[in-house]
């Protein structure tokens with residue numbers, strides 16, 4: 466079968482020209498004061514992009530770990546002459562700096578409170594995905610955005626990516642036919658990671674602040690930096706870390722918001738490891754008009770299947786695969802028809818579309834229009850991950866009333882919509 470390529474020029478490195486169409490048009494752009502909360506890997510990716518766009522002056526950096534702040538400052542000094550003040554406590558940063566924009570790139574258990582506090586203080590917020598750690602936190606964030614009328618952009622950069630937009634257009638124009646089943650996957654190899662014994666937190670890390678509203682966990686060097694995603698106190702497993710990107714695409718394509726029933730199962734290879742997220746997991750979501758599946762495993766990622774990541778849309782005219790570094794591909798059912806393909810439009814090295822999302826964020830602030838990854842739809846995409854984790858923990862399916870954001874006569878499941886915060890932190894009010 467011949468392959469027809471719609472090749473879009475790929476930004477192989479750095480930022481592609483045209484990544485900031487709004488901003489480039491407006492030559493001498495206003496500079497917004499910006500502060501970053503969570504100065505780790507992804508936070509610095511966002512801040513670097515914001516600086517490259519010419520739209521910000523960095524006034525503050527905040528991290529619970531002084532070592533991370535030192536690294537961030539070093540990087541800042543290479544990028545700009547801005548001299549941000551450094552903070553360990555995000556509340557002080559917001560109060561002292563009164564930034565116009567706050568970027569929240571902390572681990573997931575620390576998304577809700579800084580976002581809501583920043584909105585309250587009048588800031589626009591770019592908060593990372595998944596929106597929250599429990600469903601009622603996300604609900605409170607949606608309510609706070611409505612109350613304080615600031616813009617929230619969620620870091621679901623695939624919602625602003627040219628190749629993803631083109632893929633969704635392909636699907637909604639009916640080229641794949643009628644679609645009743647979708648399936649998202651990620652398979653990768655994880656077991657080269659060796660367990661490490663618990664240890665004292667490194668000097669400079671305020672572990673109490675890091676744990677914040679979660680339990681005060683014993684520190685394990687595997688947890689930080691970056692490793693929080695493997696621990697249920699701080700995150701919700703691969704289905705929340707990766708799945709939320711693909712759930713967002715499903716909701717975008719279908720224009721549906723909530724599944725009606727959810728079932729998820731999975732497990733772990735070695736219970737004695739410190740990390741506690743599922744090593745494999747499947748989930749089934751029944752929507753009004755289609756069925757969605759999730760499947761991940763942290764083994765067998767090495768090319769045993771043609772695509773190891775992405776979301777498949779199974780249509781009456783063929784199968785559409787929305788991928789990551791492999792772009793998207795349509796495999797027609799008709800053997801005489803040609804495959805269609807579009808390369809990715811990602812920025813490297815981390816394969817992301819933050820420039821487009823940042824550009825869209827600034828557009829939303831300046832025009833009052835809805836941002837591409839707005840808080841409400843991103844909350845619904847996050848809910849799919851969190852609902853699946855609830856089912857995984859319960860060991861059974863349950864019904865969901867999305868309009869009420871409540872389980873259906875299910876007090877046991879309902880309890881999992883929020884969790885008890887460790888004092889002095891208080892669960893955000895609705």
Ligand SMILES: NC(=O)c1ccc[n+]([C@@H]2O[C@H](COP(=O)([O-])OP(=O)(O)OC[C@H]3O[C@@H](n4cnc5c(N)ncnc54)[C@H](O)[C@@H]3O)[C@@H](O)[C@H]2O)c1
Nearest residue numbers: 503505506507528529530533570571593594620675690691
């Ligand atoms: N959109 C994407 O594609 C994408 C990709 C990677 C990560 N992320 C998201 O970005 C977030 C951060 O992930 P990461 O990989 O950069 O992790 P990371 O560990 O590299 O960075 C998180 C930082 O937050 C700091 N932190 C913890 N508690 C804090 C607090 N109370 N106040 C201030 N700082 C605090 C940590 O010390 C750490 O430096 C996560 O929510 C993750 O899901 C999104």
